[in-house]
Amino acid sequence: MNHSAIGSLIHFVLSNFSTILFIAALLCAALERPRPSADRTLSWLLLLPIGVGGLWSAFFHLAYPEMAARFIGWANSPFQFDVGMADLAFGVAGCAAFRASFGFRAAVALVNAIFLLGDAVGHVRQMITAGNFAPGNAGPVFYLDIVLPVLTIALLLVSQSTRAEAPLD
Template identity: 45%
Template sequence: MVFWFPLIFWALAVVLAVVMSLRGARPFSLSVLVDELLRTIMLLPVGLQGLWAFTGHVFFADQTAASIGWAPSPFQLEVGMANFGIGVAGVIGAFLGSPGYRAAVGIVALGFLGGAGIGHVVQIEETGNLAAGNAGPIFYTDFITPLAVLGLLLIQRVLGPVPQR
């Protein structure tokens, strides 16, 4: 079941963004949709998924390591704490984040999650590790999530200000 969490967070983020974009009093526009996508991606794939990963690496280290195809390691505490920081920053960015704050969260997420994604590639190439936690959805979302945040911020900058709520 853990295998599906990254996909569930992403699906919920997209559905919620569309629903929230269409239900507001302001007219629907691309800038409104981009803003809502940023909010829901910050909340779910960055925020709650970061907190979910923190919980797994810190409190369920043995099971989490097994799902990745690794032996348990003391480094999981460090990975878990990094996920905690990114998760909290993502939740804050969903509700209070300025574009600059969200960009900073996106850059930190790109460094950590992108680095983890590269680590997954290395594990696949060097050891053939195709465990669900290494080569499954998390492999793709490690790259897609921070790139989506940064890409949407760029689009938001080009589109200009979002109509007031």
């Protein structure tokens, strides 16, 4: 593999890290067998795309705000720090929720769903009002801002109904 191919691969992974974490979470859940499927899938989604993904996003918003803003199609601003701190909070909470009680996982999933669905609304507004179709605004990040919270809420509901029949905590 030559240097340009390696550089292209690194760029692809960094640009699609959230999607890679989402797919990895689904694969990990499929390979783990001791718990009901909804429960283990929820845990892996909390750990990887929400937890690790939040830490990853926080790192870029806090350490490389210009790069993060450019990826989203924004101008850099002091709000990068605020976004980075919110991402850090979700990242830490998502990692902590991986093996936590159902109530803790539910709280993290619900709060994160509100945040991500709000992000999705912001992305749509940017697409419509500013014509912002940058990869970090209209690409995989946008779709995950919808798919991830919808899936985690659905998994919470399925997992809760399973608990009502046979409590696991």
